[in-house]
Amino acid sequence: MVYLDHAATTPMLPEAIEALTAALAVVGNPSSIHSAGQHAKRLLEESREQVAATLGADGIEVILTGNGTEAVNLAIKGIWWQRQTTARRRILMPAGEHHATLDTVEWLAQHEGAVIDEVAVDDVGRVRLDALESALGDGSSVALVTMLWANNEVGTIQPVEQVARLTARAGVPLHVDAISAYGQLPIDFHRLRRVTDAPRGVGLVALSASAHKIGGPAGIGALVLDRTAAVEPLIHGGGQQRKVRSGTQDVAAAASFAAAARVVAARLDDDAPRMAALRDRLIAGALAAVPSARLSGDPSPEGRLPGNVHFSFPGCEGDSLLFLLDAAGVAVSTGSACQAGVPEPSHVLMAMGRTEADARGALRITIGHTSTDADVDAFLAALPAAHAQATRAGLAARATSFDR
Numbered sequence: 001m002v003y004l005d006h007a008a009t010t011p012m013l014p015e016a017i018e019a020l021t022a023a024l025a026v027v028g029n030p031s032s033i034h035s036a037g038q039h040a041k042r043l044l045e046e047s048r049e050q051v052a053a054t055l056g057a058d059g060i061e062v063i064l065t066g067n068g069t070e071a072v073n074l075a076i077k078g079i080w081w082q083r084q085t086t087a088r089r090r091i092l093m094p095a096g097e098h099h100a101t102l103d104t105v106e107w108l109a110q111h112e113g114a115v116i117d118e119v120a121v122d123d124v125g126r127v128r129l130d131a132l133e134s135a136l137g138d139g140s141s142v143a144l145v146t147m148l149w150a151n152n153e154v155g156t157i158q159p160v161e162q163v164a165r166l167t168a169r170a171g172v173p174l175h176v177d178a179i180s181a182y183g184q185l186p187i188d189f190h191r192l193r194r195v196t197d198a199p200r201g202v203g204l205v206a207l208s209a210s211a212h213k214i215g216g217p218a219g220i221g222a223l224v225l226d227r228t229a230a231v232e233p234l235i236h237g238g239g240q241q242r243k244v245r246s247g248t249q250d251v252a253a254a255a256s257f258a259a260a261a262r263v264v265a266a267r268l269d270d271d272a273p274r275m276a277a278l279r280d281r282l283i284a285g286a287l288a289a290v291p292s293a294r295l296s297g298d299p300s301p302e303g304r305l306p307g308n309v310h311f312s313f314p315g316c317e318g319d320s321l322l323f324l325l326d327a328a329g330v331a332v333s334t335g336s337a338c339q340a341g342v343p344e345p346s347h348v349l350m351a352m353g354r355t356e357a358d359a360r361g362a363l364r365i366t367i368g369h370t371s372t373d374a375d376v377d378a379f380l381a382a383l384p385a386a387h388a389q390a391t392r393a394g395l396a397a398r399a400t401s402f403d404r
Contacts, residue, residue: 002330002378006307006368007152007180012260013215013369019259020217023252030249031240044251047258054265055178055209055224056188063223063241064254068179068210070234071223072100074245075175075206076146078231080108083143083173089115092135092145094127095351098152098177102347105146114143118351124298125156125352132166139170146174149181149207153348153364154297155308157185160204164196168203173229175206179221183214183264184272184305189224205229211253215369216260220253264369275367276306278376282365283309285380290387294358296349307367312349312358316390321363324386330379333364360395 003011012020023043028036030044049059065071080091091105095118108114120131127147136142145167150157160176167174178187192204205226212218225231231244238246264271280301286293286309296310297303313321318334325332345359365379 002375004365004367004371004375004379005331005333006371007213007364007366008333009212009218010215010368011370012212012217012256013263015263016211016216016256016260020252020256023255026251030251031238040251044249044254047251047254050258051209051222051254051261052224054187054261055182055207055222056190056192057207057224058190060242061189061224061226063225063245064249064257065221065223065245066219068177068208068213068221069100071208071210071221072098072146072175072177072179073104074223074231074234075208075225076101076104076144077108077234078244079144079173079175079206079229080112080114081232082230084112088141088143089113090117090142091115092117092119092132092142092172094119094132094147094158095121096125096151096153096348097146097148098179100179101146101148101177121351123352124303125151125154125296125348126298126303127158127163129159129162129166132163136166136170136172139167139172142170142172144173144175147176149176149178149187150185150305150308151297151348152180153346153362154310154352155180155304156297157181157303157305161192161196164192164198164204168196168198171199171202173202173205175208176204177208179208179210179213180305182209183268184275184307186268189226193226200228201226201230206231211257211260214260214264216257217253220250220257222257267369271369272306275371276301278367278371278373279306279309281373282367282376282379285376286311286383289380289384293387296352296354296362307371309365309367311363311365312354313361313363313387313390314357315394316361316387317393317395318346318360318362320390320393321361321386324389325379325382328382328386330382332379333366334362357395 028040030041207224210221346362349359
């Protein structure tokens with residue numbers, strides 16, 4: 001199988017597997033004060049420091065979570081609840097966010113009375129800074145701003161520094177979901193707070209990351225939380241991590257996460273250009289093979305993630321292409337969600353102003369640390385036949401027998 005779905009999850013690095021298996025033999029609860037517990041705690045805290053270093057943060061600022069989605073929930077809900085001591089009901093976010101954010105803010109709207117303001121994006125999926133500045137106003141009614149560092153579907157890199165400046169000036173906390181960007185772009189939390197002159201508790205205060213996107217294990221993520229940030233916890237009972245997240249911590253997963261983070265950070269200067277070269281060759285080859293294909297996201301090499309390719313294929317379902325390519329031995333992803341067996345258009349493409357037909361024909365191909373020229377060749381060889389067959393099948397009817 002040729003694996004080109006690294007944005008969903010990427011294979012574990014050998015170093016991460018080795019660290020995980022070694023740490024599984026470590027006995028002791030890191031909250032215990034005896035020597036076994038303190039040995040586990042030392043491994044845990046060293047791992048936390050190593051993850052923090054790759055994010056431009058201090059160890060004390062890293063809250064280890066069960067996954068990236070939990071980190072996003074903790075940031076958004078925690079900041080929103082803390083800010084309800086005054087009449088700040090609004091949450092600002094760009095259109096086309098990841099469902100970890102969308103579903104979280106929708107829950108807050110339904111159960112807590114939050115007011116959700118979607119900020120317009122342009123035709124490549126980048127947030128419009130003028131629209132965000134207008135929505136922020138003087139910041140008095142805004143609980144927080146949340147946004148992706150780079151769009152997980154179309155790969156467009158967002159103007160994080162400019163947004164951090166706007167929120168710092170307006171006195172509003174900012175959470176950035178860096179899960180898709182981590183391991184592909186340099187991330188420096190402290191630098192962003194410094195260059196944006198962020199006062200205490202506002203501007204960039206929270207940043208989410210996940211281990212399985214960089215070659216670490218599934219089941220562990222991280223929330224970088226500035227020392228001045230105020231959040232309400234989601235989980236109570238023990239207060240192990242700054243009283244922000246309770247629960248016995250997974251030492252083995254932390255050690256594996258740290259091992260992956262060290263490797264990816266050390267290789268980033270070489271690996272990002274290598275992935276970008278594969279990306280650009282895949283884009284050129286796919287457009288030559290299927291001239292009707294339309295590249296989504298920022299077309300400039302520096303404006304999109306080095307490992308992301310996203311196309312829309314008019315006249316066919318993205319799901320059809322996915323299954324046909326899978327049958328040919330190539331694993332990719334579709335940008336559309338499938339609910340109750342009925343294909344749905346990509347909400348990201350719809351936010352970018354694309355037609356529903358375009359949005360239903362979405363396909364995401366993502367490159368990672370194991371990707372090779374041979375993988376790109378395999379995709380390009382399989383694409384024409386898969387596209388021809390998917391085009392003959394056409395678009396599926398949206399209506400079902402349940403709609404009668």
